[in-house]
Amino acid sequence: MFIVDCGWPADDDADDMYADIGKQQQQRRPNGKLLQNPRDVLGTINWARVDFILISNYEQMRLLPYITEYTEFSGPVYATEPTKVYGKCVLEEALYVAQGALRDDTAGSSTRMLAQRGLLYSSRDIVAAMEKITDVRHNEMISPVPFVQVYTRSSGYCIGAGNWTVEYKGHRTAFISTSTFVSCLHPQEWDISILREAQALVFCDAVDPAPSSVGSSEIGDEGAWQSAHVSQLLNQLCSTAISTLKQRGRVLLVGEPYGVTQDIVQLVSENIVALNLPQPQFVFVSPIAEHTLQYGNIMGEWLCESKHALLYLPEYPFSDKELRKKGHLHFVSSLADLATKNLPQGNWFVVVPPSDTETLNHFVRQWQQDAQRCSSADMASGTGMAKFSVLIHDDDTARAQRLVNRLSVGPEITYVPVARRFTFHSIEQCLAAAERAHHVLVPSHVYARLETKAGRYEFRMFEFSHLQATTVDLDTDRHLPLDIQSEMTRRVREGGKQHALVEGKLSLSAGRIRLECLDEDAAPGEPAAEAAKSKTEIGSRYNLATTGSANTPSLTQRDLARWTPEKLADELNGVGLKASVVSAAAGSRAVRVVVPGGSATIHLDNEWLVDCSSSSAHWTVMTSLRQVLKAA
Template structure:
């Protein structure tokens, strides 16, 4: 058992769930109203063998998992993901602490602060120490008989898609990915699609076409059909046009990822047009570190920037800007007041979660524009012009930013489509040569459902935080005991193949073959054959009399149990069990576990009815332990 990615919606995503925002329903694919502690409590972390992290956006819950749950296995990710992930976690702590300060002053951002303070800075350091660095295409074995490796996803520096291989069967987990080849991260590796028998698409953007009036959000098709390089050039042109008029630009984005490409494009075009270089100001406590990491991790960059490693120059322009005094870093809005930054053309980068800083610049620049006289505008000495640029490809999240800033025609929204959409997933499915099963988010499945019949594989849908069961009816790999039985039959018959007859059963998550061998002499029941038998399905019968391998001893043992005794024994092994009030001719025990419940009917044949596969695993394992000890 393993976990892929430990992400959670960012703090700015909590605004839709705030009681002051009314009953607006989020449109993106996984806006969650649950508390992360409650969600994590539904998992038996003691049974999780290892964790795989795809990119630095998928680490928000990792410190809580490693420090406050029973998880004790290894965590695997690439070196850039670990480095950038630590920066993101540290920033979330500072944002949450700021939210707590606002709460004390009478503001209401409890949801954000509650999420951010799941752990402390010391927990972040401890979690980072438990991470094992891996490289793309490096084969690792977290547990016996399991091999794991990652391929580049193209999304950000160090991002990858994990493939888990067990006995030759490969399952690929396609996390946040992109086909774009004009950005600075290492390009998408399509090998992940051609190798796997099962594909799980963990993340895809859910476009929510809408209009903001003067903001011009545009519809889904207009920006999906355009190449990302065209969208970046459009953002760059808007910024340069504003800077030409002695204006100022506010870029809403994190100080890493595609923001680095936009800043470099603006800087290079300013030099090419022989215009005065603006002052680039990053308002973030982690911006200085993240820009430096991009320069020193050249081997994780795209081919064009990777080639610069062999030349005496850096892949990005921030070193040159710093040398000329045009690059400034401030940790917060309060820190900005203590910095001496030349006036004039400013290009400011602010994370979308820092609403206080965003509101400050919009309010201040609007006042400057209103105070600017016509004479100042004619002479070019005024500061009347300013632009706000948003590049988030999650249109619902960008819509909230537009509504929050409310700047009318001064805002330019150009979604840089970096994450997979259902169009991208459709291209992936065409290249899935060996796939037998595909799992996609529900909003993607709704758009592909009509075309699912033309594929050779079976397609399933899932929703976040909802248990999904996939019936792997093809390419089933037999356990070792079944393979041993087949080998024995082959050797006895002196043939290259043999027909094995029997019944497949599922017991506590293990598949077992129960054969009926009439020629074999009856033997005494062993510890293995005396185990309770279960049939495949949501209802499990223990001690069935029609099984050749169910000895009379098991039936007598089951008949001696009472509901009260069974409930006491189950409580003794850590379950919450209680006796259901008896009905005529029926005896039953109810078991409550995180994530569901189960009912055990103590009739002639015990019947275990579980609400989910996770509950099935937990209850049957504990029940087996109780029966063994009896």
């Protein structure tokens, strides 16, 4: 059992999500999904059974310090060297922002609540977690546990990013994390060999673009901005910035101090020199910007071929060293730190992370006031600052729209979504190159668009949602667990034959493979197909008083009155589940169980009923419940 990636979405829109702090548990995200606490989600996993963790890129480490320091996980963690060093920077920045929100006297209660939720670890926990990471290189074969081999191939997304392949007894499963086909950016290019080697593909991440109404450079049709080459989009952002700087204006780039931001700063700086224009003052407002830019220069072997070749001249792949040498590059950790610095006047090119809304609002508000006070005489004399531009390049259009709504800048915003992550179009191209694949798992929003085309491929395609268990029909060439082999042996002996046919569903849930036979729990006179349908139906209500089997007597044969919710919850907790008594109306007795992939409510009134939120929750809860009742 292993974990691929430990990411968690950054909650950068606190005011939208927490309209009423008293109803925090009932709040939902703007996209309609329930807002969950990461501690609650991590609490549903039996970390003592997790053998190892694989990290794909530095954006997928948000929960790692909590896992390594506050759970029972004790296995190895694997990541590339850039993923480790950049991931530490990302964790430190998140911690800095959360602690700053708690210290800020002017912060609202919703922002403080969100910051408190984000404090999963301390700076000491970050250092301890980094020490437990084993560095690996692309194509390096490692064996975290016996009979299992693991290696990573470049995903093209960012410096050091990779896609993991796990091989067990000759069967390879590839996990395609955040990836891109783009070849004009600075990270090492996408390695397509991962698609040709694996029998099973799992696409862990894909953006779901929607038509956008953001800014003056609207690209509303998804196909249009997907077909546009990323280099053209970067040139468009660069042209807007240079046009503003030509008119003695100022530019605000909303982006993290790594990734595509490095390419945009490089393009602007080079074009300013080529056009013989005055070099602006590049100001990064971030506590980690200085380190991340330096890492880009010293990790040249992880860069694309064109920048990697510069190392042999030798030259620095990025322009930040030259800018720093000439005094045009400045770093400030926060808005408060900026007020204490004496920076040169003139044209500014400011880079601010999207999570730092306080700094973004400050610059927009200040520059709008400067533009209103600027007279024609000031502009003629070259001392006025009337023009400014805000550049946004996030390829998540919904997130970009929420940011624009908070800034309220108007036509000064130029939004060009630089499409770096996979969309369903990119995944469709990957499927055409999957030569050996038998099974493919894709996110639900991707499956909805590819469902009509799934019949063109020879493999089976399934959909999944994160934090939910997925049921997959496996081929017979898979190695079956001992409990399933025992079932097949029993069938052989009963029939007195050399072989036996076992019909049913193989389910992957909570790290286990289970076999649900069609006729195992069928009530007398109930067709086997109907029994199987009731077992796999999502959100079904299961009556335990009428569904006994040969191995488990029905509950009508037991003394139900002696069972209390408190006693049942203790027994279920004793077998490894997370059970609690439901606080309900007088006379109602119920126990709630939370398991990986869903939850269930056991009603103890008269006849016992079990309400399950998913089929995987049903299998896990029913198995444990029968175990408890059999031992009683």
